[in-house]
Amino acid sequence: NRSIRLASRPHGAPSADNFRLETGPIPSPGNGEILLRTVYLSLDPYMRGRMSAGPSYAPPMEIDDVMVGGTVCRVVESRHPDYKDGDWVLSGNGWQDFALSDGTGLLKLGAEMEHPSHALGVLGMPGFTAYMGLLDIGQPKAGETLVVAAATGPVGATVGQIGKLKGCHVVGIAGGAEKCRHAVETLGFDACIDHRAEDFPAQLAKNCPDGIDVYFENVGGKVFDAVLPLLNTSARVPVCGVVAQYNSTDLPDGPDRLPLLLDTLLKKRMRMQGFIIFNDYGHRYDEFARDMSAWYAEGKIKYREQIVQGLENAPEAFIGLLEGKNFGKLVVQVSEA
Numbered sequence: 160n161r162s163i164r165l166a167s168r169p170h171g172a173p174s175a176d177n178f179r180l181e182t183g184p185i186p187s188p189g190n191g192e193i194l195l196r197t198v199y200l201s202l203d204p205y206m207r208g209r210m211s212a213g214p215s216y217a218p219p220m221e222i223d224d225v226m227v228g229g230t231v232c233r234v235v236e237s238r239h240p241d242y243k244d245g246d247w248v249l250s251g252n253g254w255q256d257f258a259l260s261d262g263t264g265l266l267k268l269g270a271e272m273e274h275p276s277h278a279l280g281v282l283g284m285p286g287f288t289a290y291m292g293l294l295d296i297g298q299p300k301a302g303e304t305l306v307v308a309a310a311t312g313p314v315g316a317t318v319g320q321i322g323k324l325k326g327c328h329v330v331g332i333a334g335g336a337e338k339c340r341h342a343v344e345t346l347g348f349d350a351c352i353d354h355r356a357e358d359f360p361a362q363l364a365k366n367c368p369d370g371i372d373v374y375f376e377n378v379g380g381k382v383f384d385a386v387l388p389l390l391n392t393s394a395r396v397p398v399c400g401v402v403a404q405y406n407s408t409d410l411p412d413g414p415d416r417l418p419l420l421l422d423t424l425l426k427k428r429m430r431m432q433g434f435i436i437f438n439d440y441g442h443r444y445d446e447f448a449r450d451m452s453a454w455y456a457e458g459k460i461k462y463r464e465q466i467v468q469g470l471e472n473a474p475e476a477f478i479g480l481l482e483g484k485n486f487g488k489l490v491v492q493v494s495e496a
């Protein structure tokens with residue numbers, strides 16, 4: 160049983176030596192337990208936070224812990240009355256080949272899922288995050304302008320497409336021409352701006368001629384600086400993530416922009432609200448599952464994933480995720496279906 164463990168805590172961006180591959184025996188299930196084989200492992204930005212020791216909404220991993228992560232698994236041996244060999248389940252087994260479970264926290268995925276890995280993306284945690292953050296906090300209305308960054312990732316792509324379903328003018332922000340083309344041509348956004356372009360703030364302003372009513376915050380940093388002056392009176396800003404800051408060790412150089420933020424919040428009577436999806440909205444999962452599975456089945460929501468082969472390649476892929484090297488939802492195929 161291979162597992163990837165936290166070898167040391169990163170200072171700034173993680174590097175290969177923060178991870179350690181370990182091999183041990185495959186565990187055997189006791190009475191009331193099942194043995195799960197990981198088929199797909201989800202890689203998500205929040206994992207960076209768990210590698211650090213600082214206080215957060217969830218406790219950090221300890222050194223030598225198996226790296227945390229959502230997984231789609233097959234039951235390989237069941238000694239539990241509710242599960243049989245071959246069942247697909249959504250689990251949180253982390254970065255390893257096999258794990259035991261007594262059924263706590265497992266979600267059955269049904270026998271014949273066409274794309275079981277989609278339960279880690281559009282039909283799972285990131286899709287749920289997009290749905291609740293946008294609809295409950297963002298409150299988008301037809302005709303309003305919605306801006307979302309990390310526009311081709313599983314959260315951003317879903318936010319923008321739900322925004323289009325609600326009749327908004329949707330402007331994405333993404334890293335590079337290919338991602339921007341995808342956001343417009345495949346996801347149906349009205350425009351998408353490359354945040355690496357030198358005139359990015361000017362391009363953003365040009366594509367939001369009526370200002371911004373909803374800004375779905377996924378990245379922070381320079382992107383938020385460009386968005387702030389464009390926000391309209393009564394704008395809503397769901398604060399979902401600040402991935403541009405996850406590897407930061409210090410506050411950025413330059414003038415203190417906190418007074419500007421407070422001044423804008425007051426004068427524009429804006430609402431900014433952070434949320435942690437399962438803590439705040441776990442009780443509303445059924446609403447999401449009902450709407451999203453219907454939209455997805457009807458082809459109204461498109462989904463792109465990038466599948467990396469082999470558990471041993473998870474660290475490199477994860478390091479790249481924090482630099483925008485992924486294009487779509489990043490998933491590791493750990494074993495054959």
Ligand code: NDP
Binds near residue numbers: 404436
């Ligand atoms: P993505 O697959 O979109 O990956 C992160 C993306 O962020 C990268 O691909 C890159 O896209 C972008 N990015 C990275 N660094 C920078 C930077 N310096 N400036 C601008 N963009 C950058 O991730 P997810 O869709 O899974 O997650 C999106 C956000 O949602 C994250 O902040 C995540 O932490 C948050 N989240 C929050 C949850 C909650 O409960 N609050 C739950 C789930 C996710 P590009 O190349 O296009 O810039």
